[in-house]
Amino acid sequence: xxxxxxxxxxxxxxxxxxxxxxxxxxxxxxxxxxxxxxxxxxxxxxxxxxxxxxxxxxxxxxxxxxxxxxxxxxxxxxxxxxxxxxxxxxxxxxxxxxxxxxxxxxxxxxxxxxxxxxxxxxxxxxxxxxxxxxxxxxxxxxxxxxxxxxxxxxxxxxxxxxxxxxxxxxxxxxxxxxxxxxxxxxxxxxxxxxxxxxxxxxxxxxxxxxxxxxxxxxxxxxxxxxxxxxxxxxxxxxxxxxxxxx
Amino acid sequence: xxxxxxxxxxxxxxxxxxxxxxxxxxxxxxxxxxxxxxxxxxxxxxxxxxxxxxxxxxxxxxxxxxxxxxxxxxxxxxxxxxxxxxxxxxxxxxxxxxxxxxxxxxxxxxxxxxxxxxxxxxxxxxxxxxxxxxxxxxxxxxxxxxxxxxxxxxxxxxxxxxxxxxxxxxxxxxxxxxxxxxxxxxxxxxxxxxxxxxxxxxxxxxxxxxxxxxxxxxxxxxxxxxxxxxxxxxxxxxxxxxxxxxxxxxxxxxxx
Ligand SMILES: Nc1ncnc2c1ncn2[C@@H]1O[C@H](COP(=O)(O)OP(=O)(O)O)[C@@H](O)[C@H]1O
Ligand SMILES: [Mg+2]
Numbered sequence: 348x349x350x351x352x353x354x355x356x357x358x359x360x361x362x363x364x365x366x367x368x369x370x371x372x373x374x375x376x377x378x379x380x381x382x383x384x385x386x387x388x389x390x391x392x393x394x395x396x397x398x399x400x401x402x403x404x405x406x407x408x409x410x411x412x413x414x415x416x417x418x419x420x421x422x423x424x425x426x427x428x429x430x431x432x433x434x435x436x437x438x439x440x441x442x443x444x445x446x447x448x449x450x451x452x453x454x455x456x457x458x459x460x461x462x463x464x465x466x467x468x469x470x471x472x473x474x475x476x477x478x479x480x481x482x483x484x485x486x487x488x489x490x491x492x493x494x495x496x497x498x499x500x501x502x503x504x505x506x507x508x509x510x511x512x513x514x515x516x517x518x519x520x521x522x523x524x525x526x527x528x529x530x531x532x533x534x535x536x537x538x539x540x541x542x543x544x545x546x547x548x549x550x551x552x553x554x555x556x557x558x559x560x561x562x563x564x565x566x567x568x569x570x571x572x573x574x575x576x577x578x579x580x581x582x583x584x585x586x587x588x589x590x591x592x593x
Numbered sequence: 594x595x596x597x598x599x600x601x602x603x604x605x606x607x608x609x610x611x612x613x614x615x616x617x618x619x620x621x622x623x624x625x626x627x628x629x630x631x632x633x634x635x636x637x638x639x640x641x642x643x644x645x646x647x648x649x650x651x652x653x654x655x656x657x658x659x660x661x662x663x664x665x666x667x668x669x670x671x672x673x674x675x676x677x678x679x680x681x682x683x684x685x686x687x688x689x690x691x692x693x694x695x696x697x698x699x700x701x702x703x704x705x706x707x708x709x710x711x712x713x714x715x716x717x718x719x720x721x722x723x724x725x726x727x728x729x730x731x732x733x734x735x736x737x738x739x740x741x742x743x744x745x746x747x748x749x750x751x752x753x754x755x756x757x758x759x760x761x762x763x764x765x766x767x768x769x770x771x772x773x774x775x776x777x778x779x780x781x782x783x784x785x786x787x788x789x790x791x792x793x794x795x796x797x798x799x800x801x802x803x804x805x806x807x808x809x810x811x812x813x814x815x816x817x818x819x820x821x822x823x824x825x826x827x828x829x830x831x832x833x834x835x836x837x838x839x840x841x842x843x844x845x846x847x848x849x
Pocket of ligand 2: 392393394437515516
């Protein structure tokens with residue numbers, strides 16, 4: 348029997364002017380798995396996951412999330428879908444003008460306006476506890492380190508208990524120790540929240556730690572797919588450079 | 594950049610800003626508004642600019658009065674000093690100088706703020722959090738500019754006229770009552786109305802251009818600086834162009 352797919356892209360094409368970024372990309376994200384997408388910088392990894400939440404729209408091909416074609420959704424259906432998907436941005440994207448608490452309250456109050464303040468407070472503290480940063484609740488984003496910003500960004504994303512997590516280079520720009528902590532956090536989230544996740548990265552340590560399955564994106568297409576170890580053993584000259592540092 | 598592509602770029606930019614303005618008005622006349630955020634922005638925009646506008650207006654009124662006195666003395670018309678200064682301040686200098694200061698102060702801060710929100714993906718994050726970032730960030734700021742610029746201009750006019758009163762009294766004696774009387778004697782409805790109406794358009798221009806530059810800023814940190822800088826340059830220029838058009842229209846309608 349085939350595994351249940353929560354995200355399916357079929358022949359996904361996306362260009363910006365003459366810059367042809369994705370040229371018919373196919374993938375499936377299975378329920379409950381951590382799927383790592385590896386690719387060089389500028390290869391279109393962020394574009395790929397932005398198509399899954401309607402931040403960008405494909406020129407051609409289809410992106411289905413929970414069986415729904417993203418491009419065909421109405422504004423309210425898209426909002427509804429977005430409550431079920433968590434997106435961790437590469438730059439964490441914390442709102443500079445708000446405290447950590449206000450940052451976490453923002454998606455809650457927007458998506459679930461019926462919650463009362465007590466429920467909101469409880470959810471905020473629970474989300475912070477999950478990333479081990481309760482003490483940061485009243486700080487401003489400018490007072491946080493890079494690793495802390497990532498964790499708060501993660502807490503803000505997890506607060507709506509998403510079923511799918513999209514991580515855009517979660518460890519880029521962090522020191523090795525912090526990177527490892529974030530990788531472990533991704534594993535914890537997988538087991539605690541039963542999420543299906545796509546992790547975009549070019550950090551091989553992170554990929555090795557978190558991946559159930561790996562897809563390699565080269566030249567706008569899926570070049571290879573398999574488990575981390577399978578791909579590492581491959582003799583393909585195109586794949587070798589990815590694993591060279593290990 | 595050669596001339597041809599510079600010209601093309603200019604036309605494209607004008608088209609894009611027009612489309613952005615159209616999008617703003619469509620959202621502006623929508624029932625759904627972020628009222629809390631609009632009020633917060635009004636406070637920020639008004640409050641941020643008040644000291645600078647106040648000081649400039651004071652100096653402007655004083656200097657204008659002191660500088661005009663010798664000329665009027667030559668013609669034996671010193672008694673017209675308050676009326677002359679009041680007319681220049683209310684009709685032209687108050688609105689335009691206030692708008693230029695706001696273009697510098699508000700335009701650059703909106704451009705930089707939205708630019709850095711774009712670069713650090715905060716705008717995308719807002720969008721996936723069930724919030725329309727155009728409504729939350731752009732409509733609120735432009736609306737606040739439209740509401741607050743007239744207020745700032747009225748305050749600036751008031752401060753300028755008071756400074757002018759002090760200026761008149763540097764050499765000579767004129768009671769406040771008499772000064773006040775002379776000023777309002779000289780000002781008519783047709784002086785105040787066009788000057789007041791155009792301040793709304795100045796507010797619109799400053800808000801739209803600051804937001805447009807920031808909201809569409811390029812990736813990379815230098816994009817933020819470019820956004821802030823060009824917001825100031827373009828909105829100052831547009832303020833002058835609007836002023837020119839406003840004068841022509843007022844003239845055609847007989848408000849002279
Ligand atoms: N909104 C956009 N407008 C124009 N070009 C874009 C946009 N987003 C991404 N690109 C281009 O698409 C290519 C892939 O970008 P991206 O997906 O961010 O790469 P990465 O794999 O490093 O995440 C880059 O060349 C980038 O310049
Ligand atoms: Mg990227």
